[in-house]
Amino acid sequence: MRSGLLFFSILALVFGAVRSSAQAQDNKIYLKNPSFEDVPRHSQTPKDWIDCGFELESEPDIQPNGEFGVTMPAQHGQTYLGLVVRDNETWERVSQKVSRPLEKGKCYEFSIHLARSPQYISQSRVKDTQANYITPAKLKIYGGFSPCDRQFLLAESNLIINYRWLEFNFKFEPIDNYTYITFEAFYKTPNLFPYNGNILLDNASALNPIPCKEQPEVVSTPTVKPPTQRIDTPKTNNGGRPTPGKTPPVNNPPVVAENNTTTKNPEKKPDTNSTPPKSIDNPDFSTLKKSDLTMGQTLRIPSITFAVNDTILSRASYPNLDKLLTFMNTNPAIVLEVGGHTNGLCADDYCNRLSLRRARAVVDYLVKKGVKPERFQVKGYGKTQPISTVKNDPKNQRVEIKILDL
Structure with a gap:
C-alpha cells in the first residue's frame, strides 16, 4: 500500500514538473521556420517568411x-x-x-x-x-x-x-x-x-x-543650492576624487555645434526670471506668422525624418521643408538654430555626430534652395535631451528648430 502511494506521489510530482515546464514555455513567442529550411535556390524567400x-x-x-x-x-x-x-x-x-x-x-x-x-x-x-x-x-x-x-x-x-x-x-x-x-x-x-x-x-x-532591469530615475536638470557663505574645496584622500558623501556634478555628453550665424544680438541672454516660451509641435509653416513666435521658442517637426542610422533626408520630409523654405523667404530677418536629436541606444560620440549630421542635412537642403547660410546655427544634441524616458522611443529621434532672432 505504501509502495502504491509513493508511486502515485512521484507520478504527481513528475506531471506537475512537466506542466510547469509547459506553462513556462507557453510564455515564449515562437517563429515559424526559425532555421529558414527550404529547397536551396536563389531569389526565393523561405517558407513561412x-x-x-x-x-x-x-x-x-x-x-x-x-x-x-x-x-x-x-x-x-x-x-x-x-x-x-x-x-x-x-x-x-x-x-x-x-x-x-x-x-x-x-x-x-x-x-x-x-x-x-x-x-x-x-x-x-x-x-x-x-x-x-x-x-x-x-x-x-x-x-x-x-x-x-x-x-x-x-x-x-x-x-x-x-x-x-x-x-x-x-x-x-x-x-x-x-x-x-x-x-x-x-x-x-x-x-x-x-x-x-x-x-x-x-x-x-x-x-x-x-525580467526588466529597473530603470534609473531620469532627472531633467539637477538642482544645486547656492552656498550661503563660501565654497570649500572638498577634501580628497583618494587621488583627487571627492570624499564619499559629496555628489559630483552630472556631466552630460558634449553638444556638438556648428555656428554659421551672425545674429544681430549674439550676446543677448535669455531672461531667467521669465517663463520659457511654449514649444510648438508640428507647426504648419504655410499658416504660421512671425507674430506667432517669440525669441528662444522651439518648434518640433516630426515630419522631418531619416532612414534608420542614416543622414539622408526621406522624401516624406520635402513638403514640410519646402514650407519652411517659403516661411524663411517671407521672413528674411528670422535666424534659426537647427538641432538634431537621437534615441538613447547609441554611444555618446556616435549619437552626437549622427545628430549633428542630420541637422546639417536640413540646413544644406535649405541653403541649396537659396537661404543664406548665416541664418542658421547647427547643433547636434545627441541623446542629451530625450522627450521620452524609454531610450529607443522614436519620439526621441527628431529635428527641432529654435528661434534665435526675429
Missing part, C-alpha cells in the same frame, strides 16, 4: 545554393537565409507574424546565428558588372503591426565580420504590442556611400520573456 524587398529587386536567397558561390554549411538543419545590401541603395529584409504579440513594457531575450560568406557573386546594378557582395553589413530587428512594418527598432547587431557561424544575443523592450517581426540587412552607419555586402542567418530562437 515574407519578402520585404524593394520593387524591381530580387528576393533573398535560400543558401547554400552555389549559384553565387555561397558554400558554407548550415549551422542548424540543411539551409539558411542569405540577405544582401546593394550599391544602388537597396537592401533585403524578411518578415512574419509571431505566435503571440510582444507585450509593451515587457523585456525579451533572443538569439540567432549570423555569419558572412567570403564569396557572394551577383550583378551590380550601378556598375552593370559582376561584384562580390562581401563588405560587412549588420542585422536590424524591427517590431510592427503588419507584414514588413518597421514600426520600432527592437535591436541591431554589430557589423557581421565573421566567416563562421556565431551566436548573437539580444535583449530588448518593445514600446507597443507588436504582432510582426522583421529581419533586415543594413549598411555600416554612418556611411555616405552604399555598398555590396551580405549576412547569413540561421537557427533563430524563440523570444523569451525576461
